[in-house]
Amino acid sequence: MYEMKPECYTGLEDIDAQHARLFELAQETYDLLDDNLLQDKTEELTHLISELIDYTKMHFAHEEAYQKSIGYPFADRHAIQHRQFEDKLMEFDFDSIGDDYNRQNEAVENLLEFLVSWLTTHILKVDMLYINN
Ligand SMILES: [Fe+2]
Ligand SMILES: [Fe+2]
Secondary structure (H helix, E strand, O other), X not given: OOOOOHHHOOOOHHHHHHHHHHHHHHHHHHHHHHOOOOOOOHHHHHHHHHHHHHHHHHHXXXXXXXXXXXXXOOHXXXXXXXXXXXXXXXXXXXXXXXXXXXXXXXXXXXXXXXXXXXXXXXXXXXXXXXXXX
């Protein structure tokens, strides 16, 4: 459902694989939201968010190093957007939500919405700038 759309492909194999993994993590977020049998999602959520943070950091570092290697002139501006995304991800503090089922689902829904819209917009409008540079 959340797999990467054809227009998001950059043609750089490693970057595409990393973006695809990020969309896969969005799908995992949706699956967790959709799981009606799991009464307390705290553990899964904590795991998911930490994986998201780790993977995103790895991808951003990779992308920033690549930009540097090609002498991309707007690398600094691009990196600021990455930092803002990381900050926002770290604001999702699922530990403090407690075990209330509805509040947990609401938090997962917010995360999913943020994730998918940021990813798509960033890839299409910002990543594509260094790809087509
Ligand atoms: Fe980027
Ligand atoms: Fe990217």
